[in-house]
Amino acid sequence: MATAAAAADHHYTTTGLNSRKMLFWTFLGSECMFFGSLISTYLVYKNHSTTGPYPHEVLNIPLTSISAFVLLMSSLTMVLALAGVQRDRIGQAKLWLAATAFLGMIFIGNQVYEFHHFVTSEGLTLQKNLFGASFFVLTGFHGAHVTVGVIWLLSLLIMAFSGKLSSKNSLDVEIAGLYWHFVDIVWIGIFTLIYLIQ
Amino acid sequence: MTSVAVPAPHVAAAAHAKTGLWSWITTVDHKRIGILYFVTAFIFFLAGGIEATMMRIQLAAPNATFVDARTFNALFTMHGTTMVFLALMPLSAAFFNFVVPLQLGARDVAFPRLNAFSYWVFLLGGLFLNSSWLFKAAPDTGWFGYANLTSKTFSPGHAVDFWMLGLQILGIASLAAAFNFIVTILNLRAPGMTFMRMPIFCWMTLVTSFLIILAFPVITVALVLLMFDRFTGTSFFVPAGGGDPVLWQHLFWIFGHPEVYILILPAMGIVSEVLPTFSRKPLFGYPFVVYSGLFIGILGFGVWSHHMFSVGLGPIADSVFAITTMLIAIPTGVKIFNWIATLWGGHIRPTTAFHFAVGFIAMFILGGLSGIEHASPPADLQQTDTYFVVAHFHYVLFGGTILGIFAGIYYWFPKVTGRLLSEGLGKIHFWLTMLGFNLTFFPMHLLGLWGMPRRIYTYDKGLGFDTLNLVCTIGAFVLVISTLVFIVNMLKSIRGGKPSGPDPWDARTIEWSIPSPPPEYNFAEIPTIEHRDDLWERKRSGKGPYPQPANAHVHMPNPSYWPLVTAIGILLFFIGLMLSIYLAIFGFVFTAFGIYRWAFEPAG
Numbered sequence: 001m002a003t004a005a006a007a008a009d010h011h012y013t014t015t016g017l018n019s020r021k022m023l024f025w026t027f028l029g030s031e032c033m034f035f036g037s038l039i040s041t042y043l044v045y046k047n048h049s050t051t052g053p054y055p056h057e058v059l060n061i062p063l064t065s066i067s068a069f070v071l072l073m074s075s076l077t078m079v080l081a082l083a084g085v086q087r088d089r090i091g092q093a094k095l096w097l098a099a100t101a102f103l104g105m106i107f108i109g110n111q112v113y114e115f116h117h118f119v120t121s122e123g124l125t126l127q128k129n130l131f132g133a134s135f136f137v138l139t140g141f142h143g144a145h146v147t148v149g150v151i152w153l154l155s156l157l158i159m160a161f162s163g164k165l166s167s168k169n170s171l172d173v174e175i176a177g178l179y180w181h182f183v184d185i186v187w188i189g190i191f192t193l194i195y196l197i198q
Numbered sequence: 199m200t201s202v203a204v205p206a207p208h209v210a211a212a213a214h215a216k217t218g219l220w221s222w223i224t225t226v227d228h229k230r231i232g233i234l235y236f237v238t239a240f241i242f243f244l245a246g247g248i249e250a251t252m253m254r255i256q257l258a259a260p261n262a263t264f265v266d267a268r269t270f271n272a273l274f275t276m277h278g279t280t281m282v283f284l285a286l287m288p289l290s291a292a293f294f295n296f297v298v299p300l301q302l303g304a305r306d307v308a309f310p311r312l313n314a315f316s317y318w319v320f321l322l323g324g325l326f327l328n329s330s331w332l333f334k335a336a337p338d339t340g341w342f343g344y345a346n347l348t349s350k351t352f353s354p355g356h357a358v359d360f361w362m363l364g365l366q367i368l369g370i371a372s373l374a375a376a377f378n379f380i381v382t383i384l385n386l387r388a389p390g391m392t393f394m395r396m397p398i399f400c401w402m403t404l405v406t407s408f409l410i411i412l413a414f415p416v417i418t419v420a421l422v423l424l425m426f427d428r429f430t431g432t433s434f435f436v437p438a439g440g441g442d443p444v445l446w447q448h449l450f451w452i453f454g455h456p457e458v459y460i461l462i463l464p465a466m467g468i469v470s471e472v473l474p475t476f477s478r479k480p481l482f483g484y485p486f487v488v489y490s491g492l493f494i495g496i497l498g499f500g501v502w503s504h505h506m507f508s509v510g511l512g513p514i515a516d517s518v519f520a521i522t523t524m525l526i527a528i529p530t531g532v533k534i535f536n537w538i539a540t541l542w543g544g545h546i547r548p549t550t551a552f553h554f555a556v557g558f559i560a561m562f563i564l565g566g567l568s569g570i571e572h573a574s575p576p577a578d579l580q581q582t583d584t585y586f587v588v589a590h591f592h593y594v595l596f597g598g599t600i601l602g603i604f605a606g607i608y609y610w611f612p613k614v615t616g617r618l619l620s621e622g623l624g625k626i627h628f629w630l631t632m633l634g635f636n637l638t639f640f641p642m643h644l645l646g647l648w649g650m651p652r653r654i655y656t657y658d659k660g661l662g663f664d665t666l667n668l669v670c671t672i673g674a675f676v677l678v679i680s681t682l683v684f685i686v687n688m689l690k691s692i693r694g695g696k697p698s699g700p701d702p703w704d705a706r707t708i709e710w711s712i713p714s715p716p717p718e719y720n721f722a723e724i725p726t727i728e729h730r731d732d733l734w735e736r737k738r739s740g741k742g743p744y745p746q747p748a749n750a751h752v753h754m755p756n757p758s759y760w761p762l763v764t765a766i767g768i769l770l771f772f773i774g775l776m777l778s779i780y781l782a783i784f785g786f787v788f789t790a791f792g793i794y795r796w797a798f799e800p801a802g
Binding site: 013014015017019022023026027029030031033034036037038041044045048049050126127129130133134137141155 | 380431
């Protein structure tokens with residue numbers, strides 16, 4: 001406790017771990033059960049649709065591979081953004097935060113295109129069959145998570161531009177990063193189970 | 199963010215309003231939030247009790263017409279939902295809030311504003327759910343809301359909407375509180391308080407919180423799917439569209455069975471504090487009680503299908519779930535034997551709290567014995583959907599949880615108010631409760647085995663059900679009287695009870711080392727813990743009280759109204775889902791606004 005002013009942000013805790021970070025890990029544990037239940041629902045209803053279109057008719061693996069790659073790369077830029085903040089290289093942090101948000105937006109843009117294409121060209125809607133319902137609800141919730149993440153990143157970017165971001169509150173960026181990586185990992189699961197293993 | 203703050207000049211706390219409505223609306227003090235939880239949950243408990251009493255009046259005699267079938271359905275649905283989500287869980291949360299930081303030697307929970315947020319969301323969710331009565335749209339599909347009775351086809355109107363949206367709101371409150379208590383217990387223990395020196399009540403709170411964060415997301419998903427079915431016309435649970443109503447049952451009970459332990463483990467924690475204090479002995483086999491609690495929590499996720507034996511999942515699934523269910527009897531039995539061994543050879547002081555704790559053991563054993571019977575699928579197929587099951591879970595949830603909570607109320611009331619509850623009225627309350635409880639619920643075992651089904655609003659003459667149903671109803675009225683005695687006791691004792699002093703029970707854990715009621719900052723100096731039951735060891739070793747600085751200046755977190763604002767946003771969002779998408783969008787933006795202001799507000 002007596003070390004320095006920098007330590008004042010990090011109150012004594014029994015485990016030595018920061019409480020906010022711990023809170024966020026428990027939240028992510030909860031999110032695992034949330035997405036686990038949604039993915040299970042999708043898998044339980046796989047091949048149960050009484051009418052088409054069916055997954056193999058509509059899912060576009062090459063296009064989604066690109067957007068999955070984009071999302072994976074955004075985890076890299078997120079790591080770079082955090083490294084920048086921790087070293088007080090705020091210019092670098094701004095660049096990589098913006099890049100992460102931008103890559104996230106590309107992912108969402110692709111999902112919007114995909115949903116729009118399914119509804120208008122393929123005739124796959126929420127109500128059409130169980131595949132449509134479980135696909136849209138699962139990927140829609142994931143997309144909503146990415147959207148929240150983008151808004152969070154943009155908020156951090158605004159903080160950076162107004163001079164409120166430094167190594168002292170790098171934890172703010174670190175926690176946003178935990179969320180971002182989590183959402184990324186969930187997509188790896190969804191992409192594998194829904195797109196690749198049809 | 200954390201509140202174990204370095205003693206610092208007394209700046210912010212001086213500016214806080216100490217009394218008045220605004221001070222309660224903006225409070226982030228865990229003790230006040232605990233009191234708010236208690237008062238709110240107790241009022242919902244009375245509402246659930248009134249619903250139960252109305253059902254018992256209807257069933258007192260054959261072919262009665264006190265309420266009609268539709269109302270009866272609403273009564274048992276709201277009784278179950280209210281008791282589980284609005285009474286028992288938040289009554290436990292009241293103890294988590296008030297007691298856990300004090301037992302840990304903390305100044306507050308890890309996230310005081312998040313704690314206030316949990317309370318406000320709970321309050322608004324409870325009011326939302328119960329407002330359905332005003333619109334004559336009380337949910338009537340049972341507390342488990344089985345598909346496809348909840349579909350738009352079979353439940354048009356808003357009754358099911360109130361139920362599913364209400365549960366979503368309440369789920370947010372429970373999750374937020376559980377995250378908070380996990381971090382509080384892991385991170386805010388006083389120096390020296392290792393896990394194995396931690397009071398059992400904190401242990402059980404920790405296990406319960408983990409159950410909540412892992413079980414609630416599952417019902418959230420189930421309710422989300424139901425919302426899509428009802429609001430957008432999907433077919434998740436509609437067989438005509440290929441959906442499977444059994445999926446609902448799986449998702450509901452994957453949540454629902456851990457929920458049973460979410461309800462009982464806190465009461466087990468309370469009893470594990472009360473019994474050693476009044477036996478003047480350490481808890482027998484402390485590590486066994488801890489590990490049994492953990493074991494119950496883990497196994498609780500592997501038994502859900504015993505609620506679904508009558509679905510016909512096949513012999514393999516039925517056998518597996520029968521075995522896991524029977525396994526749970528082992529850690530539960532371990533706990534019961536440990537409690538009994540704690541009493542053995544102790545210098546027992548038979549206070550009211552002690553009476554309720556012993557009552558808990560006896561009644562919980564009966565509930566466990568009937569439970570182990572329907573762990574066996576063939577027996578369960580005879581018993582399911584009969585009053586035998588109603589008897590079973592009331593022995594567990596009333597005879598278990600409620601008696602445990604009463605034990606906790608009598609035990610910690612002096613810490614909260616600085617005054618003792620009347621022991622005389624307390625004993626009357628206890629014996630009337632035991633009499634009324636057994637009169638109400640014991641005959642239900644027989645009624646169930648004789649074939650009386652659950653959830654029927656009336657029955658015909660000459661089936662042999664008449665006498666025992668009348669007995670049950672008489673028992674219910676005895677319970678009403680016992681509750682009135684308890685209310686009188688509370689109201690009298692708050693003003694005129696005997697002053698308790700800091701440690702009226704010669705107790706064992708450190709919450710009894712500070713004044714009653716505790717100061718806002720709890721501990722002027724955080725004690726250093728050297729033993730399990732540290733206060734007791736300290737008193738016995740003649741070390742004297744914990745050192746206290748002469749002049750305590752403690753920096754406390756600022757009050758905040760953003761938790762309430764955010765909670766209102768969430769309520770508006772969910773009402774909007776039912777009524778108008780514009781209101782939902784407004785609620786969403788409102789919530790986001792609240793979160794932003796909250797995030798950038800100085801926590802103090």
